[in-house]
Amino acid sequence: MDDVVSLVDVRASYEGERHATLAGVTFSLSAREQLAITGPNGAGKTTVLEVVNGLLPVASGTVRALGQPVTPTSHHLRTQIAYVPQNLFFSSDTPFLVRDVVLAARFGSSRGWSLSMTEDRRHVDRALEAVGIAALERRPIGRLSGGQQRKALLARSLAQEARLLLLDEPTANLDPEAKREVADLVALVRCDLGAAAIVVSHESGPLLEASDRAVRIELGRIVDGFESVRIPAASH
Secondary structure (H helix, E strand, O other), rough: OOOOOEEEEEEEEEOOOOOOOEEEEEEOOOOEEEEEOOOOOOOOOHHHHHOOOOOOOOOOOEEOOOOEEEEEEOOOOOOOOOEEEOOOOOOOOOOHHHHHHHHHHHHHHHHOOOOOOHHHHHHHHHHHHHHOOHOOOOOEHOHHHHHHHHHHHHHHHHHHHOOOEEEEEOOOOOOOOHHHHHHHHHHHHHHHHEEEEEEHHHOOHHHHHOOOOEEEEEEEEEEEOOEEOOOOOOOO
């Protein structure tokens, strides 16, 4: 079976940057696997997610996801990838209802209007119920706590029926209880969808403990010895 994600000697940089943000990154991700990417701020962790999602073109090397080459024009491919950017929190005056935020994920996964709105609503209802925020569906998303907003974005991934999750610091700025809840929900969404996941985290905790492997990036490169580190089972 082909890898879900494959990067081979990938080099990439942002416009205006003199030095490469990624300087020869190689790794792969298997089906249903959760890979953690760790490392200091500015090391290139977020850049890896943007390259996998086709948001940043590569200068050299190859990137494949879900059996297809990734390019900035891979729009259909991105409908199968759920990307939660770093520090995506909605301000208190954001007017969109939780239900509408989750429903918007169906526009790509249902291929426009080829499925009925009844089918889309069914997926949204199920997703909201699964992450435990069905009672909040008519509340503006900006009025939710940080942990509740993360749950809404995971519900969006579930409604999207994504095959690959890209999660950038999904437990950042949350209290310990909310961190555990989000980590548990990532596992639930992955199991329900049969999806693989790449999670970026700069801190230890439940999300890292739930990962199958970890790679560490420093200065745009994977640190020697971290290419395939198995995460030991947490002791309780």
